[in-house]
Amino acid sequence: MEKVCVLGAGSTKYGKLADSIADITTQASVAAIESAGIDPKDIKAGYISNVFGVADKQVHLGPVLMSNLGISDKPSLSIESACGSGSVAFREAFANVAAGFYDCLVVTGVEKVTHTGTEWTTTYFSYCSDFFYEGQAGASFPGLFASMARAYLTEFNATEEDFARVAVKNHENGLLNPKAHLQKKITIDDVMNSAVVASPLKLYDCCPFSDGASSVILCSEKFAKENGNNYIEVIGSGRGGSPAALQGREHMTTIPSTKIAAENAYKMAGITAKDIDFAEVHDCFTIAEIVDTEDLGFFEKGKGVQAVREGRTKLNSDISINPSGGLKSKGHPIGATGVGQVVEVFDQLTGRAGARTVKDAKIGLTHNFGATGASCAVHIFQSV
């Protein structure tokens, strides 16, 4: 297996964007190409992650991107795995470079939905659930995670204020990220007093619907060394699955796919959770970050909430969780998110993260899932 490296990375701002989905896909890809210091003609293929291109009247984004980059002869494909699309596309690109099929690829994730409004997004996102049992019965995504939150409150010593602390922390980090969607300091009271979306989750427990695109250049170690620019190495890649519907899981306060993906990624990297300096985890809702940090092995089951209460997941504390601001503050353009997490790790490990830099970080982890964690990918990166 070839060693695989990330040679460049770039994102648009996340938020409400005026440009078309094709334009922001291209803008992020150009930023990644320039960051890598390569010529587009070095790219052998394109991997695009996107869920609702139909909302901006453009699916089959790959050939549009490749044409805009002046490499219309190069192959491309689109991958949809709900909110986990970005990390799944990254994984497929990783596998192709590792297998030696390609030495340089562009992986670009994108979403553009904010123009459709809350009802459209709530409805269409619910199609990512196990629709017969969940979406059809009126379960929104906030509702499904609220069901996990209710189970967590029932099973463990936790309060709604504890969930709010996750939002407050991630907004603090997002304030230091110029590309974040919600750059606003908030308090526990702000969260507790925000409108209930799906009890016990309130508006400020939820990530926003965002537009945005993120892109990375993935290549073989040989290609990275010849290029001469800064790069980071992908040392672990793991995937896993869970029952599609919450009802099918033995415990509703854990996401099986996260545990399986993490186990595989740690095994490939030859490390454990203790070796991770910082992690970008899938905090689509505050409860999700708590569950994730337990399933990834950073804290025991039921103890993630205590870690948040004690401030152990803040920037430059025991383990910096979501230094970018996470989905909660940075934003969640669903097809882009998994790639955007890699952009953050690249920026952190190559000294480009500015005020939100995790000090002396050498090893970063990304964790991204689709739906309520029905599909999941975990990747581990190391500075070179």
Place this chain on the structure above:
Amino acid sequence: MSIKEQLIEKAKEGKVLTHKCTQCSQLHLSNVYYCQNCGSKEFQDEILDGTGSVATYTIITVPPAGFEKYTPYAFVVLQLDKTNLRISGFMAKIATPKDLPVGTRAKITGFDERGIIIEKQ
């Protein structure tokens, strides 16, 4: 009649159509074609009472399209009696968590455009 249509028919009678693996006896909801436990594809129908207790739930106040007129309502995960199976559905007229403590006895009472309908017992 497709399996899904049979499941819907049974839900309308307050029952749950399940598939019991003939090899290992593992019970599944009827949408599975292979046993997760042993990989067998031989099942026999088993009809369960749609009764149980609320395993978890949420009260939705920002609904997807088509649910505005029912809001607020609960989405419920029901732990079925005497099995390890759970099934999800819609419960009308739940406004606050006081209305539906976890563990509340509930049962399937029908199926319509809101999916499987669950009511308190």
